[in-house]
Amino acid sequence: MTRASTGRAVGLALAAATVVLAAGVLRVGGWLGPGGLSLGDGAWFVSFLVFPVVGALLVWHRPGLAIGWVYLAIGLAQTTGGALEVLAGHHLAAGRADAAAWASLLGNVGLGTAWTLASTLALLLFPVALPPRWRRSLLVGSGVGYVVMLTGYALASGPVDTDLGLTSPLAVEAAGSWPRRLGDLAAVGLLGVTLAALVLLVLTWRRSWGTERTRLLWLAFGAVVALLAAVVALVLVPWAPDWVGGVVEAVGIAAVPVATGVGVLRSGLFDIAAVLDLTIVYAVLTGIVLATYFATLALATGLLGADAGRAASLLASATVAVLLAPVKAWLHRVVERSLYGDRAQPYQVLADLAARLERTTAVEDLIATVTETVRSALRLPFVDVLLGSAGDLPPQGAVALPLVAHGRHEGVLVVGRRPGQAAFSPAEVQLLQDLALQVAGEVRVARLAEDLQESRERLVRAREDERLRVRRDLHDGIGPTLAAAALQVDALRERWVSDDPRVDALLDKVRTEIEESVQGVRDVVDGLRPPALDDLGLVGVVREHVHALAASGLEVDLRCPPTLEVGSAAVEVAAYRIVTEALTNVVRHARAGTCLVQLQIRDGWLLIEVQDDGVGLTDAASGVGLVSMRERAAELGGTLVTGARPGGGTTVAARIPIGGGQG
Numbered sequence: 060m061t062r063a064s065t066g067r068a069v070g071l072a073l074a075a076a077t078v079v080l081a082a083g084v085l086r087v088g089g090w091l092g093p094g095g096l097s098l099g100d101g102a103w104f105v106s107f108l109v110f111p112v113v114g115a116l117l118v119w120h121r122p123g124l125a126i127g128w129v130y131l132a133i134g135l136a137q138t139t140g141g142a143l144e145v146l147a148g149h150h151l152a153a154g155r156a157d158a159a160a161w162a163s164l165l166g167n168v169g170l171g172t173a174w175t176l177a178s179t180l181a182l183l184l185f186p187v188a189l190p191p192r193w194r195r196s197l198l199v200g201s202g203v204g205y206v207v208m209l210t211g212y213a214l215a216s217g218p219v220d221t222d223l224g225l226t227s228p229l230a231v232e233a234a235g236s237w238p239r240r241l242g243d244l245a246a247v248g249l250l251g252v253t254l255a256a257l258v259l260l261v262l263t264w265r266r267s268w269g270t271e272r273t274r275l276l277w278l279a280f281g282a283v284v285a286l287l288a289a290v291v292a293l294v295l296v297p298w299a300p301d302w303v304g305g306v307v308e309a310v311g312i313a314a315v316p317v318a319t320g321v322g323v324l325r326s327g328l329f330d331i332a333a334v335l336d337l338t339i340v341y342a343v344l345t346g347i348v349l350a351t352y353f354a355t356l357a358l359a360t361g362l363l364g365a366d367a368g369r370a371a372s373l374l375a376s377a378t379v380a381v382l383l384a385p386v387k388a389w390l391h392r393v394v395e396r397s398l399y400g401d402r403a404q405p406y407q408v409l410a411d412l413a414a415r416l417e418r419t420t421a422v423e424d425l426i427a428t429v430t431e432t433v434r435s436a437l438r439l440p441f442v443d444v445l446l447g448s449a450g451d452l453p454p455q456g457a458v459a460l461p462l463v464a465h466g467r468h469e470g471v472l473v474v475g476r477r478p479g480q481a482a483f484s485p486a487e488v489q490l491l492q493d494l495a496l497q498v499a500g501e502v503r504v505a506r507l508a509e510d511l512q513e514s515r516e517r518l519v520r521a522r523e524d525e526r527l528r529v530r531r532d533l534h535d536g537i538g539p540t541l542a543a544a545a546l547q548v549d550a551l552r553e554r555w556v557s558d559d560p561r562v563d564a565l566l567d568k569v570r571t572e573i574e575e576s577v578q579g580v581r582d583v584v585d586g587l588r589p590p591a592l593d594d595l596g597l598v599g600v601v602r603e604h605v606h607a608l609a610a611s612g613l614e615v616d617l618r619c620p621p622t623l624e625v626g627s628a629a630v631e632v633a634a635y636r637i638v639t640e641a642l643t644n645v646v647r648h649a650r651a652g653t654c655l656v657q658l659q660i661r662d663g664w665l666l667i668e669v670q671d672d673g674v675g676l677t678d679a680a681s682g683v684g685l686v687s688m689r690e691r692a693a694e695l696g697g698t699l700v701t702g703a704r705p706g707g708g709t710t711v712a713a714r715i716p717i718g719g720g721q722g
Contacts, residue, residue: 106309107173110134113320120324125184130316133176140169147225156225163225168209175205179249181315182256185278186323187271189259197252197259204249211242272440274322281318285311405490408436409497416497422446422505429498433474437487441475444498458483460491462499469502515694524628545573597631598623598658601638605656611646619658625665625717633691633715634658634667637699640684641669641711649673649709660717664697667713670704688713 111134117127143166150159179201183194215238216230231238264275288311412432419425426444434442441457447470458476462469472495476483483491551566592600598619605615625631638656645654651673659666685701688711692699697715704710 106312107134107137109313109316110137110177113316116320117323121186124186124323126181126186126319126323129176129180129184130319133173133181136169136176137173140166140171140173142166143169151225157228160225160228164213164227164229167212171209171212172205175201175208175249177315178253179256181319182253182260185260185274185319187260187263187267187275189263193255193259197255201249201252204245204252208242208245208249211238211240211245213238215239215242277318277322278315281315284314284318287311288314405486405493408433408490409493411436412494412497416501419501419505422502422509425501425505429472429501433472433494437474437490439474439476441473443473444470444502445473446470446502458491460495462495462502464496464499464503467503469499469506472498513696541573541577545570545577592631592635597625597634600635601656601658604639604642608642608646613642613646613651614653615642616653616655618656620660623658623660625660627717629695630665630715630717633695633697634665634713636691637667637688637711637713638669640688644684645669645671645673645709649675651708663717665713665715665717667711667715669711670708672704672706672708675703675707675709 110130114127114130114132114134117124117130121127143162147159147162147166150156150162179197183189183197183201213227213229214231214234215227216232216235218226260275260278264272264279267275288307291307412429415428415432416425419428426446429444430442433439444462457473459471459473461471472491474491549570555562595603598621601619602617605617608615625634638658642654642656645651649671651671653672655668655670657666657668689699692713692715695715697713699711699713701709701711
């Protein structure tokens with residue numbers, strides 16, 4: 060037999076034993092019989108049988124979840140406590156006071172155990188991702204509080220059971236009232252643990268999605284029903300027979316385990332969010348109506364006198380009628396926003412998305428912004444943007460809306476329905492279609508911007524590569540050819556002696572024109588690309604420039620790998636121009652004593668940083684040079700930022716993509 064099968068068998072055995080024990084309690088206790096349990100007490104007792112039944116189902120289907128075993132323990136402890144209470148009554152009737160006292164004490168232990176498990180452990184072990192540290196601390200706190208509470212009540216000198224008037228056999232008379240006070244304090248501490256667990260569940264619900272969120276909604280539904288039943292029972296106590304309050308309270312007790320079982324096993328049974336929305340609205344509205352009615356009735360009776368009963372009743376009814384509609388509308392908006400987000404405010408959702416997309420340029424960032432914004436704004440379990448042709452079918456429970464901009468299909472917006480929600484409402488469908496239209500336009504713009512930037516980068520890189528090729532052709536082809544022609548003219552002059560003076564003048568003119576052409580070629584070559592880059596490389600030319608600045612009194616610390624290679628003529632030129640321009644600004648405007656220059660390659664980016672300890676960024680340093688540096692970085696798809704350096708001075712930081720990963 061497997062471990063899961065063994066667990067299922069044990070769970071069913073515990074549930075069966077609990078039900079049999081409960082049946083014995085009801086039979087022996089004389090439910091509805093003379094001196095036995097009343098209908099209200101019997102219903103209250105039977106309601107706890109829901110815990111072991113639900114626990115058995117949970118253990119059968121989800122044996123690894125602790126909540127099922129907790130529910131089984133609650134039912135067993137409750138029925139055991141009830142059985143011992145019945146046994147105490149029989150012992151007392153037979154004149155066995157000592158046995159009755161022990162049975163009553165152990166019965167109270169069982170009932171206290173059931174209460175502690177239901178109010179603390181069942182919440183802390185609910186199958187959602189509570190913060191582990193807090194969960195652990197609260198579990199320890201509940202265990203300590205449970206032991207202290209039972210110990211304090213067991214040692215208290217007062218009666219254990221007020222109905223039977225029995226005193227605990229472990230009572231310490233010499234301790235006075237301290238044991239009971241200690242037990243009361245521990246009980247208050249356990250209530251604090253319950254409140255803390257509820258707060259953790261609410262916080263977890265706010266950040267949860269999917270199945271976990273649905274389970275918490277089911278738990279909230281059960282809690283709201285239990286709270287509503289308690290309020291109704293409290294209101295009906297003065298007006299209805301005694302059994303009505305007990306029956307209504309029993310419904311409230313059974314609501315939480317039933318809701319938990321459905322939430323864990325059949326969370327998608329129906330749209331629990333819609334049901335919870337209506338339940339909360341009408342539960343709170345009922346409480347407000349009752350409170351307003353009775354408060355107005357009491358106030359009117361006090362002002363008009365006791366004889367104005369009908370007038371006071373009419374005034375109270377009129378007050379409720381006037382306040383009912385606006386309060387209901389406000390309450391519905393609050394609850395719906397917590398469950399469905401801002402779906403009732405479609406223009407707000409569209410405006411928020413537009414505001415966030417204004418700060419987004421890259422397609423990847425745009426997708427992340429859209430998914431996060433739409434998911435949080437509408438409380439959806441799943442949102443994704445799929446670009447290109449939508450060949451795959453959307454996941455089960457999701458709806459795919461096409462992204463079409465200017466007649467071009469850009470992709471699909473995939474949104475998942477909330478668990479239990481059969482379909483989106485017409486208003487939600489319209490909002491999602493508007494969002495898809497907005498997203499399609501933004502995707503189109505982002506793609507065009509990326510295509511434009513890529514084209515610009517290709518043009519710049521092609522331009523620099525072409526300049527490098529032309530420079531080499533001029534340097535290695537036309538330059539040497541012209542130099543050879545000049546030597547040939549010199550050789551002709553030495554070998555040919557002419558009596559015509561015009562020949563010598565013509566040869567001098569040709570020699571001069573060749574020298575001017577050579578110099579012109581050199582100027583063109585130097586203008587196309589700094590010659591030192593070919594001779595020394597980027598690191599070498601930067602180091603030479605740093606050494607040249609020593610004469611100005613500026614101490615420069617250059618930090619870069621000696622083997623740094625960017626592999627792109629365009630990136631080399633841009634990096635060289637950025638570094639030299641930044642250092643020129645430091646010398647001319649910063650009045651700095653030291654400067655740090657760093658170059659490194661990380662994750663396919665060339666990172667450049669120039670820091671000085673000068674007077675900071677001035678208007679003179681923010682002119683054409685800074686604009687030129689930004690443009691050189693931007694035209695290659697990079698960025699350049701400047702800012703104040705901590706402790707004084709300026710930092711110029713540039714990032715230029717090189718397309719590879721090195722260093």
